[in-house]
Amino acid sequence: MTLLAHTGIVFGRALRATLRSKTNLFFGMLQPLLFLALFGPLLTELDIGVSGSSWQALVPGVLIQLTLLGGSYVGLGLLMDRSLGVVDRMRVTPVTPLALLLGRTLRDVVQLVAQAVLLVLLGLALGLRAPLPGVLLGLLFVAVVAAALSALSYGLAMHIRTGQEFAAVVNTAGMPLMLLAGLLLPMSLAPGWLDGISRAVPFRYTVDAVRQVFLGHYANGTVAVGAAVTLALAALCLLAGARLFRSAPA
Amino acid sequence: MSSLSSSVIRIRGLTRTFQLKSGPVHAVRGIDLTVGRGEILGFLGPNGAGKTTTLRMLTTLLPPSGGDAEIAGHDLLRDPAGVRRRIGYVAQSGGLDPACGVREELVTQCRLHLMSRGAARERAGELARELGLSDLMDRPTGALSGGQRRRLEIAMGLANRPEVLFLDEPTTGLDPGSRAELWELVARVRAEHGTTVFLTTHYLDEADALADRVVVVDSGRIVAEGTPADLKTRYTGDPAASLQDAFLAITGRGATGEPVAI
Numbered sequence: 158m159t160l161l162a163h164t165g166i167v168f169g170r171a172l173r174a175t176l177r178s179k180t181n182l183f184f185g186m187l188q189p190l191l192f193l194a195l196f197g198p199l200l201t202e203l204d205i206g207v208s209g210s211s212w213q214a215l216v217p218g219v220l221i222q223l224t225l226l227g228g229s230y231v232g233l234g235l236l237m238d239r240s241l242g243v244v245d246r247m248r249v250t251p252v253t254p255l256a257l258l259l260g261r262t263l264r265d266v267v268q269l270v271a272q273a274v275l276l277v278l279l280g281l282a283l284g285l286r287a288p289l290p291g292v293l294l295g296l297l298f299v300a301v302v303a304a305a306l307s308a309l310s311y312g313l314a315m316h317i318r319t320g321q322e323f324a325a326v327v328n329t330a331g332m333p334l335m336l337l338a339g340l341l342l343p344m345s346l347a348p349g350w351l352d353g354i355s356r357a358v359p360f361r362y363t364v365d366a367v368r369q370v371f372l373g374h375y376a377n378g379t380v381a382v383g384a385a386v387t388l389a390l391a392a393l394c395l396l397a398g399a400r401l402f403r404s405a406p407a
Numbered sequence: 408m409s410s411l412s413s414s415v416i417r418i419r420g421l422t423r424t425f426q427l428k429s430g431p432v433h434a435v436r437g438i439d440l441t442v443g444r445g446e447i448l449g450f451l452g453p454n455g456a457g458k459t460t461t462l463r464m465l466t467t468l469l470p471p472s473g474g475d476a477e478i479a480g481h482d483l484l485r486d487p488a489g490v491r492r493r494i495g496y497v498a499q500s501g502g503l504d505p506a507c508g509v510r511e512e513l514v515t516q517c518r519l520h521l522m523s524r525g526a527a528r529e530r531a532g533e534l535a536r537e538l539g540l541s542d543l544m545d546r547p548t549g550a551l552s553g554g555q556r557r558r559l560e561i562a563m564g565l566a567n568r569p570e571v572l573f574l575d576e577p578t579t580g581l582d583p584g585s586r587a588e589l590w591e592l593v594a595r596v597r598a599e600h601g602t603t604v605f606l607t608t609h610y611l612d613e614a615d616a617l618a619d620r621v622v623v624v625d626s627g628r629i630v631a632e633g634t635p636a637d638l639k640t641r642y643t644g645d646p647a648a649s650l651q652d653a654f655l656a657i658t659g660r661g662a663t664g665e666p667v668a669i
């Protein structure tokens with residue numbers, strides 16, 4: 158109860174900061190939309206081995222890509238606040254330390270889900286066909302992945318000194334994960350060895366599950382595995398993020 | 408300042424060592440100190456003396472390597488949350504978001520001290536009036552002058568009516584006029600609310616003008632303490648000497664360049 162109330166206070170401040178930076182917000186929203194609008198049409202004439210149009214494979218992929226990128230970079234904002242002394246100032250208040258992390262993470266979840274909604278709407282306009290319950294389930298996947306990566310990103314940012322170092326770490330870890338998850342094209346197109354490696358990447362199961370629920374298939378093995386892997390990953394990331402956040406060095 | 412005899416801070420054997428790849432850095436080597444309720448204490452020392460490290464430990468931001476402390480009735484190690492409820496802290500970097508408005512920073516700080524929305528708004532208005540910020544409420548903090556920014560930071564440090572206010576180098580980087588204003592402000596806060604003020608500084612004139620008692624630290628240790636007049640008499644034999652001369656006698660080192668700073 159206390160944790161919830163304290164998280165709400167921190168969330169409010171973080172959300173107002175986000176809404177204040179109109180330019181950031183606008184371009185942050187625009188980028189994934191442009192990506193979908195300008196990259197998507199390249200695939201419509203290709204046979205990428207999915208049922209329905211290529212949008213059925215691409216829109217879930219871009220959704221998870223948006224979440225991966227958006228979620229993993231939030232630590233940069235925390236680094237900025239740390240250098241301004243904002244984080245320390247807030248740590249010397251009675252607010253539960255964990256709320257300082259969860260409040261920000263919740264803001265990121267809200268922001269990324271809002272962006273995801275726009276992306277789905279654009280997808281629908283371009284040719285995606287998905288039932289409403291499927292879309293809502295897909296957004297739930299987005300929310301869980303966003304929470305996981307955001308918490309981990311903040312934990313990491315408490316242990317790294319400069320933005321350059323942070324970006325280097327996140328880029329190096331994020332780029333192969335994103336390619337190996339088969340976000341833009343399904344891994345069924347990959348040669349055996351690549352497909353094999355990609356089975357070790359948890360986001361592969363997330364995106365496959367989102368593709369299924371967008372097709373209106375809810376009760377099958379792919380969705381179950383995707384949900385299980387995503388939830389396990391989220392639990393792990395949140396735990397690690399909270400630990401890293403608390404054990405911040407001087 | 409009902410009674411200077413009752414103490415509000417008791418520090419025993421506080422130490423902090425940083426482990427670096429190049430070897431250990433003994434930033435604070437054993438501080439014993441008692442601060443009376445309503446006292447303004449000047450924690451004076453050159454750069455690198457361990458002032459900030461000491462303050463970060465006392466404000467619960469940094470775990471000590473050794474020793475303990477009791478602050479405003481709460482044990483630093485066993486009840487850090489209790490300490491945080493009863494203190495205010497203004498770091499040297501200040502902790503303001505330049506894009507955030509003055510009103511919002513004030514209200515949010517009160518909310519972080521767990522006031523209801525209504526109480527937070529009311530307290531923010533009160534703080535703004537008391538610290539002369541009422542006309543600046545709708546400005547982003549990034550558009551404030553150095554002196555105005557410091558006033559806002561102190562207002563935020565006072566949000567919870569703390570028993571102890573910790574200020575880390577509050578006037579470093581301010582012009583002479585703003586420094587004098589800030590000294591008056593700190594003295595007024597103590598006079599009106601009985602707040603104990605623990606401030607670090609490397610300016611001798613600041614300690615001289617503001618502090619009831621000066622604690623001189625060097626290389627993580629207390630090397631002298633007393634009222635500014637005490638220190639001057641004790642170490643130079645002349646109460647009319649400057650604190651500068653006293654410091655020279657205490658540490659065997661002089662000022663580095665700046666005439667008023669050690």
Ligand SMILES: Nc1ncnc2c1ncn2[C@@H]1O[C@H](COP(=O)(O)OP(=O)(O)O)[C@@H](O)[C@H]1O
Binds near residue numbers: 432434455456458461
């Ligand atoms: N996070 C840290 N890691 C390693 N060394 C540190 C750290 N913080 C401070 N120090 C070292 O501890 C000593 C005291 O620093 P500090 O407390 O900042 O001094 P002051 O505030 O009096 O200028 C310095 O030698 C400084 O380099």
Ligand SMILES: [Mg+2]
Binds near residue numbers: 458460499576
């Ligand atoms: Mg310092």
